[in-house]
């Protein structure tokens with residue numbers, strides 16, 4: 001079947017795009033559109049043109065794979081198709097699913113846009129480090145005004161049809177799209193067509209110039225270091241100042257600048273990595289994932305509450321179990337608070353929040369006889385978890401999947417407490433569980449494909465981004481984290497102040513530097529985790545004693561206002577007492593202070609992540625380098641526009657990562673040495689993880 005077909009229906013020329021999976025604007029689609037438009041415009045019997053799509057969605061934008069090859073420049077370009085529409089016969093876009101990026105930009109050159117009630121529009125180019133380069137910044141501004149354009153294009157969010165209608169971004173919502181579109185087109189053919197969007201001026205009259213300064217400020221805070229949001233704001237500002245032709249030229253120049261940027265490359269990598277992470281090699285293709293309708297959650301602490309909320313939000317009936325009835329009541333109260341908060345902030349409607357809350361009920365193990373899944377979120381004590389799993393094995397149906405929300409414990413030991421180890425899996429949610437996107441699933445040696453498939457499919461339903469990890473201390477994310485935080489302590493031993501280390505990490509794009517992160521997580525908690533870890537530390541390896549000294553001095557972090565920083569009124573400021581402790585450690589160890597450039601600090605913090613990531617690939621803990629990137633972007637706030645730590649490592653060069661790891665191996669011990677995979681890649685001149693098979 002051709003990717004675009006044309007049919008005359010009475011006096012309407014109906015153009016249908018058929019290019020699965022998402023009707024992207026490939027060269028083939030643009031060619032088909034160009035030919036069809038030429039036919040319709042040339043036929044005197046045709047009075048109006050209708051553009052519709054087959055399949056699950058309207059056009060989802062430029063074809064990102066072809067974009068990588070620069071094919072958007074091949075003729076006919078999208079701009080040429082748009083010119084045919086704008087200067088041709090009256091045209092209508094009939095939208096179902098999502099009209100995104102170049103797809104919505106195409107719709108913006110039609111004379112009208114109608115959509116199904118459950119459709120959405122959006123200009124998500126910012127997520128690829130781009131801006132809508134086919135007139136989107138100019139036309140949406142002229143159609144809906146700069147405030148709406150700033151919100152929609154800088155966020156890249158999908159705008160539901162009802163909101164789009166209110167904003168004027170679409171003209172009507174209909175129930176039977178094909179029928180209504182034809183009626184609309186016939187009616188359109190009978191009267192003079194409205195002015196093309198690009199020629200409209202009403203929405204850009206009398207603009208408050210302060211909105212652009214405010215948008216820049218917000219972008220600097222929300223997407224630190226990202227280039228595309230600032231370019232988008234400039235384009236929208238110019239849409240209010242320049243003529244349409246000048247505005248389009250300005251937008252094109254900005255688009256071309258972003259198109260050549262490293263950020264665009266990194267974000268394109270990330271786009272495909274996130275989708276690939278959902279695919280698990282070796283899972284039987286015909287395996288239908290079990291659908292989870294009822295679930296149990298064990299534990300009503302912070303994690304248990306968040307997990308109950310996220311399950312209930314997805315329509316799942318939840319039994320919340322805590323053997324301590326006071327804790328259970330407290331947990332339930334906190335859950336009500338979460339729903340009140342999300343209704344008050346408009347994240348959920350009050351009705352949706354109330355309906356979800358109703359799905360969560362307190363109960364005991366005896367109430368778990370019908371569940372499809374249990375997520376255990378009890379304290380991180382192995383014996384406790386094993387006791388819980390033995391009890392769950394006896395009180396849930398044999399088909400039920402038993403998941404543990406451990407962040408580091410051995411899944412195999414937990415599974416061995418049951419008679420169904422193939423249905424036991426790790427489900428590491430990140431705190432707060434109802435907000436953080438990452439769901440790190442952990443497969444033990446006995447975890448079966450059904451459990452993996454069910455949890456992967458559940459993750460999609462919960463709106464989470466899943467990554468599958470193997471079973472080891474810390475799994476994918478936390479296993480790497482210890483090198484990042486550990487290195488910050490070694491830097492402090494060399495006399496580098498916490499605030500300088502954090503400033504470098506935050507300028508790199510992290511939401512919070514490693515030292516401030518220690519304060520947030522609780523230094524006492526880190527000391528406990530390290531106590532366990534130290535038992536298995538290899539010969540010749542050391543950890544900086546700074547954390548232990550801080551705890552001895554009563555400095556636990558943010559929780560008691562005394563950490564590496566002082567906390568007053570929510571603000572952090574340098575703490576001289578912490579500086580004195582750090583200086584004491586350096587003097588005891590005989591480590592002289594030395595100067596480091598910002599670049600050296602950056603490399604010392606982030607390159608060890610790449611080396612440890614390589615070890616995870618080698619050990620089979622992560623399937624692909626991209627999975628590690630997805631975990632770090634969504635679980636640890638690694639800047640998405642850098643593509644994730646592994647992509648960043650690839651961009652700076654594996655030789656540099658290995659060279660620093662050699663130095664660290666000498667200085668700090670064997671775990672810091674370059675992994676054999678990295679050494680082999682450097683020796684063989686392998687430049688990408690993909691080339692190395694990852």
Ligand code: 3H9
Nearest residue numbers: 021024060061062063064065100101102124132133134275
């Ligand atoms: C642009 O338009 C630039 C213009 O302004 C200017 C030009 C001059 N191209 O996400 P899913 C694939 S930039 C190629 O799992 P869902 C995807 O890789 C573009 N392929 O489905 C996957 O393949 P596979 C602006 C694409 O239902 C499959 O389709 N547009 C594209 O969860 C299914 O995808 C965007 O950024 C594409 N544009 O979500 C929209 N899109 O099966 C990006 C998807 O091999 N797309 N694929 O893994 C999306 O946001 C979501 O895919 C969508 C569907 C919401 C459409």
